Amino acid sequence: MIIERIPAGIYATNCYVLTCEDTKKTAIVDPAGNADEILEYIKKNNLEASFMILTHAHGDHIGAVCEIKEELNIPVFVHKEDRGMLNDANRNLSSLMSGPSIAIVADKLLEDGHILNLGNLKLHIIHTPGHTRGGICIKVEDVLFTGDTLFANSIGRTDLEGGSFDQIIDSIKKKILTYEDPIKVLPGHGPASEIGIERAKNPFLNR
Secondary structure (H helix, E strand, O other), X not given: OXXXXXXXXXXXXXEEEEEOOOOOEEEEEOOOOOHHHHHHHHHHOOOEEEEEEOOOOOHHHOOOHHHHHHHHXXXXXXXXXXXXXXXXXXXXXXXXXXXXXXXXXXXXXEOOOOEEEEOOEEEEEEEOOOOOOOOEEEEEOOEEEXXXXXXXXXXOOOOOOOOOHHHHHHHHHHHHOOOOOOOEEEEOOOOOEEHHHHHHHOHHHOO
């Protein structure tokens, strides 16, 4: 498994290019912007892009979706509860940001428990509402992509459409902290962490 982090877009959102080392099949997690950089990485390494997967549908996580889809003709996956947000530039807030206004129909709607195959890798979809209604985390081997649900020493904001502080805390405690301490946490913004570190030190989880 190869993971390339590309800070992208005006909010330096963490876009991750996830590749099965054996097959070169690749998924783009949260293509937030910098489409040229993402596409160049894929081309330079002779990767076979299979799909884009969104941890949620906010504008700062989807800025390069349309450009990449046009260039590579690969599908876009999002949780079913964020379908309407992805379709609406006002609801996903991209219309209020300095980048393009984005309204796009997802090619596949995800649900809790779905498993996506990427070459020899299995991507386990975990529905973690609280930041948005359709927020997800993605478990692949010893890595957990947490989007804007869990950050290093923090959690995602809950004051936007579909947000709920009680729900995000519940999602984290019941669906994320159940994993072993060494599991790597790769969030939508900021540095990486580990489950054990967040379990012990995250101030939002130890009140």
